Amino acid sequence: MAGISDRGSIPLRSTFLLNLLYRWLDMTLTTKDFAVFVAVITAAYYIIPAILPAKMRGCQWWIIPAANIYFLFKAGLSGLLFVLGTSLYTYLAGLAVKRFKYRIVPVFSVLFYVALMVVMRLPVTNAIAATGLSFYSLMCIGYVIDVLRGSVEAETNPVKLFAFVSYFPHIIQGPFDDYEKMKERMFSYHEFDHERSVLAMYRIALGVMKKLVLADRISNIINVVYADPAGYKGLTVLYAAILYAVLLYADFSGYMDIAAGVSKLLDIEITENFNIPYLSKSMAEFWRRWHMSLGLWFKNYVFYPVLRTPLCNGLRKHFKKKKNKYGMNVVPSVIGLLAVWTLIGIWHGFDWNYLCYDWFCGAVIIVSELLGPVYNAVNKKLPFMQGRFMDILRTIRTFLLVTFSFMIFRPDTLGDSFTLMRNLFSGIGFKAFAEFVYWDMFDVFLITPALIIVIVTDVMKYRGRDIFCVLRRRNFVLRYAAYVLLLVYVYVAGYEGASMGFAYSVF
Amino acid sequence: MKKFAGIFKFIIKLLGVCLASYALYTLLFWFLWEWEKGPDAYDDSYDRAFLRQIKAIKDKERDPEIIVFGSSCVAFAIDTQTLSEKTGMNAQILGVEASIGDDFLAGRLKKYAKKGDVLVYILGKASDRAADFITVSVAYEADKELLKEYWNEEKSGLKFYRRKLIWRKLYSMSVAGLVENVRSHLSNREQIYTISSFDEKGNMIAERTGNLMGDELNPDDTIVFEDLDADKLEGFNNFYAWCKENDIELYIAYQPYMEGSYTTTEEGLKEFDEKVDKLMDAPVLLSQKDYILPYGYFYNHPYHLNTEGAVVYSEILGEALKGYIKER
Numbered sequence: 001m002a003g004i005s006d007r008g009s010i011p012l013r014s015t016f017l018l019n020l021l022y023r024w025l026d027m028t029l030t031t032k033d034f035a036v037f038v039a040v041i042t043a044a045y046y047i048i049p050a051i052l053p054a055k056m057r058g059c060q061w062w063i064i065p066a067a068n069i070y071f072l073f074k075a076g077l078s079g080l081l082f083v084l085g086t087s088l089y090t091y092l093a094g095l096a097v098k099r100f101k102y103r104i105v106p107v108f109s110v111l112f113y114v115a116l117m118v119v120m121r122l123p124v125t126n127a128i129a130a131t132g133l134s135f136y137s138l139m140c141i142g143y144v145i146d147v148l149r150g151s152v153e154a155e156t157n158p159v160k161l162f163a164f165v166s167y168f169p170h171i172i173q174g175p176f177d178d179y180e181k182m183k184e185r186m187f188s189y190h191e192f193d194h195e196r197s198v199l200a201m202y203r204i205a206l207g208v209m210k211k212l213v214l215a216d217r218i219s220n221i222i223n224v225v226y227a228d229p230a231g232y233k234g235l236t237v238l239y240a241a242i243l244y245a246v247l248l249y250a251d252f253s254g255y256m257d258i259a260a261g262v263s264k265l266l267d268i269e270i271t272e273n274f275n276i277p278y279l280s281k282s283m284a285e286f287w288r289r290w291h292m293s294l295g296l297w298f299k300n301y302v303f304y305p306v307l308r309t310p311l312c313n314g315l316r317k318h319f320k321k322k323k324n325k326y327g328m329n330v331v332p333s334v335i336g337l338l339a340v341w342t343l344i345g346i347w348h349g350f351d352w353n354y355l356c357y358d359w360f361c362g363a364v365i366i367v368s369e370l371l372g373p374v375y376n377a378v379n380k381k382l383p384f385m386q387g388r389f390m391d392i393l394r395t396i397r398t399f400l401l402v403t404f405s406f407m408i409f410r411p412d413t414l415g416d417s418f419t420l421m422r423n424l425f426s427g428i429g430f431k432a433f434a435e436f437v438y439w440d441m442f443d444v445f446l447i448t449p450a451l452i453i454v455i456v457t458d459v460m461k462y463r464g465r466d467i468f469c470v471l472r473r474r475n476f477v478l479r480y481a482a483y484v485l486l487l488v489y490v491y492v493a494g495y496e497g498a499s500m501g502f503a504y505s506v507f
Numbered sequence: 508m509k510k511f512a513g514i515f516k517f518i519i520k521l522l523g524v525c526l527a528s529y530a531l532y533t534l535l536f537w538f539l540w541e542w543e544k545g546p547d548a549y550d551d552s553y554d555r556a557f558l559r560q561i562k563a564i565k566d567k568e569r570d571p572e573i574i575v576f577g578s579s580c581v582a583f584a585i586d587t588q589t590l591s592e593k594t595g596m597n598a599q600i601l602g603v604e605a606s607i608g609d610d611f612l613a614g615r616l617k618k619y620a621k622k623g624d625v626l627v628y629i630l631g632k633a634s635d636r637a638a639d640f641i642t643v644s645v646a647y648e649a650d651k652e653l654l655k656e657y658w659n660e661e662k663s664g665l666k667f668y669r670r671k672l673i674w675r676k677l678y679s680m681s682v683a684g685l686v687e688n689v690r691s692h693l694s695n696r697e698q699i700y701t702i703s704s705f706d707e708k709g710n711m712i713a714e715r716t717g718n719l720m721g722d723e724l725n726p727d728d729t730i731v732f733e734d735l736d737a738d739k740l741e742g743f744n745n746f747y748a749w750c751k752e753n754d755i756e757l758y759i760a761y762q763p764y765m766e767g768s769y770t771t772t773e774e775g776l777k778e779f780d781e782k783v784d785k786l787m788d789a790p791v792l793l794s795q796k797d798y799i800l801p802y803g804y805f806y807n808h809p810y811h812l813n814t815e816g817a818v819v820y821s822e823i824l825g826e827a828l829k830g831y832i833k834e835r
Contacts, residue, residue: 043514050510192514201521434693441686445678480524487528488535492670 027074028501029172029258030211041067042265046192061187064266065159068166083136083171086116087162090140091155097147098154106148113137121350132172134347136165138297143179145301152180160187167268169259173252175271175293182268190267195472200264202468205483206457207257209490213450214250216495218243221440226411229419234429236436237420244410245403249278250454252291271296276458278402281394283364286402298340306336326373334366341365353417357409364401446493453486536669539676540648547649548679554646556582556705557603561653563707564599564619571623572597573828576612578605580762581629583715583811586821587708593825594832596625600709607646608638609739613746622754625832627792627824628743630783631762631810632730636739640664641675699807715806715813729764729809730795732782740786747789758831759783760792763820764799765809792827 026033041063049060072080093109117137143161146152155161163186164179165171225232225240232240253274263270277290287295306312312332319327341362348354368375379385407424411417437444457467471479538545549555564574573596575585587598601612609628616626640661647654658665704713743759750757773796780794804816812820 046514047511192517194513194517197517198520431693434690438686438690441682442675442678445682446674480527483524484527484531487524488532491528491532492535492673494670496667496671 027071029255029262030208033074037067037071038262038265045190045266049189057189060189061163062159064167064186065163068163068168068171071168072166072171082133083166084162086113086136086140087165088158090143090165091158091161093140093144094147094154094161095156097144106144109144110141113141117347132174135174135176136171138347139170139176139179140165142176142297142301146178146180155179155183163187167263167270169263170270173255173259174291175256175259175273176297177271177293182270185268193267196267197265198472199468200261202471203257203261203264205486205490206453207254207259207261208494209450209486210250210254210257210454212494213490214447214454215247215254216497217443217447217493218247218250220495220497221443222247225420226416229411229416229423232420232429232432232436233423234427235433236429237424239433239437241403241407241420241424244406245278245399246451248406248410249274250450276462278399279395279458279462280398281391282368282398283361283401284368286398287361287365294344298344302343303336303340306339307332311335330369330372333369337362337366337369352414353408353411356414356417357405360405360408364405449489450493532673536673540644540654540672541651543651546676546680548676548683549645549648551701551703552645552679553700553702553704554603554607554642555649555702556709557601557607557646558650558653559702559705559707560599560601560603560709561615561619562650563709564601564615569621570597571621571625572599573625573627574599574601574616574620575627575629575824576601576616577609577629577762578602578607578631578635578810579808580631580810580812582705582709582711583806583808584629584763584817584820585710585824586814586817587710589818589821590825590828593822594829596832598708602629602709603646603705604642605635606639606642608635608643610636610742611638611643613742617746617749620750620753620755625756625758625828626750627758627760627828628789629762630735630759632734636736636742640668641671644668644672645675711817715817716815717813718803718805719807720805720809730762730779732779735783737786744788747787750789756831757789758792758828759787759789760824760827761795761798762810763804763812763816764795765805766799766801790831792824792831797823797827 027037028034045060045063048063049057052059068083069080072083089112090109093105093112096105097109117134120133143152143164147154155164160183161179164177164182167177167182167186170177222240222243225236226244256273260270260272271293273291273293275289275292277286280286280289312335315331315335316328319325319331341358342355345355345358348358384390404421407420408414408417411420460467460470471482474482563569573590573594575581575590575598579602581600581602582604585598585600587600590598601616620626643657644654647657699711699713699715704711706712743757747757776794776796780791784791798820800812800816800819804812804819806813806816
């Protein structure tokens, strides 16, 4: 009997190991596979170092590159090799920039990444690159420039740099983290903290709700409109456009909540990407609150360098001579903004919709900048312009403007965008709108509680209160009832169709 | 072990929350769908008429009768009284909408049809093959025995749709009434989709007068041979063989078509009939063109007749069926 049992156990064990290695896993952040992966990584991250002798606890961070490798491997072997290659290149580029002070080295490195992003977006090569190429390429560029500027030391350990570049919570959709800030958190020893982990779980649950209930269900409602823009008009187009604005926020910030929550479990804070963007009072403020790390990246590595170019310096001198303070400040800024918005458009993809969308956003910000003195004068002369009511109106105006800009971003072609915009103003179409809403009442019914939760969370955040901390202070029964209800709600109301994937994972 | 106390406490709490959530979810499903005294949110629903039809056919005491089955076109096109007068046999309708599924209807007839019954399948474009799990569950909701019997047949369906069943019922219990009221105020269409629109025989008794459709006729609404699901027709040949073995008659008839909406030529119609005749083992009653009716007989859909149209269509069908019934 022993023999039979022994013979039986070998294939069983090997099958398990083979499954672990070769079974296809869906590592999308809302799947069960990913949840199991995070649970195993978190347990290993805290338990393995704790059972090791004290002097070896510093090796805790090795679990991160190991997790990254597994995560990338499950997404595709070519992607893993690609990230390994680019990480090695970044490591060597960092050392070269430090060793050789010639400007050609960083310039060549940056051009290499730009060329990589261009080449890998071609249909022929698209399958080779790991998802998130646009995100980690910018992080690599940032690292090389920082080494050149001396704001960060060139990393001498290639594994550490790989751990940073390929860090699984931020590799697919960002945020764009700064190596200097990250390395301190990533490579130090962390002990498990109950309170922190509970807060991390809240954040993950909120993110999953945003994605599965809000984003995926809204997608189900509005995709028909974007598939046939000529078939809808007036209120239906407005309704679809507003819902798309909610969808994009729920999708992208939902991803960020999950990524930040997972990272918080490992006690590694990643950069925040959203700060209640739909409560902004101007387009410029919106972009300081929406995809914040992208804005910060372009500000640091494009906007400021453009301001220091001979052209901008020359213009500044020219206006200074003419004693034109307005021109001296505004004209170089406008040139910098033009460069930033054009590059963000290209970064989004080789697509006229993206480019026009980013130009539109840039144009609104530039016009606001140009008219800044006029606004200030009017605001000073008319006291009612500074009241709370006007702030609410400005918030609504900005939301509608952002919603309108997404009508350029979302449709498949620029032609479709124009069709939608034309149809938006070609009549009210109340009856068609009522029917459209009626046919998706199930989805509207299911997303309403999620929408209320997100609005309450954001409004509380705007007032400086964290809903998670407020909940933590409630009594045991109320707190746990809230957890259980939220979980059941997300499970029941989550979209039951095939996962739509995260909107920004295509970039 | 002390150093792991924090992580264990966290894991236990997490598992506790997951278990409590699962328990609440299970309890919620049991309360909404499985408990005999649970809420019945569909007592006024259109689909509930189907349960009444099933119960009528299931009745062991009934005499053999004509059972006309198919999609919603059956509910809108058949007047059982006219059919009985024409044929001299009692008639019963089985079918309220396409999503009940033809295979499901045939399956129920295999269970409940009796020797001497005359089954008439109305072949049409709208008929789905497979049953929609939610529609059948909604229809059966008031009869837990039938409901559980169906769920036992469709275990994978139940697993997949369990969550949807919960929110569908919560929706019906909370906002559905308000939404339907608002809709009926906004819409100029008569709200006929309630159980009170049907009688025990499955006739649509709600008064349907005139034509609520626009004047536009859509060629897509007419059937071409390619629209027919070959597998479904093959399935009906098996069903026909089963009927013969059990001394039950099965005939096939066409759904009503709107005059002017058919885009094919006379030859096209003939070819269609020939193909169906060739493919189907069961006798086909008349040809497709015999079921073409004027625009004025249609109600709110190109396959739905108004009250007057239902009488005319039932006369055509009864007349055709009479010949076969007399022959036996």
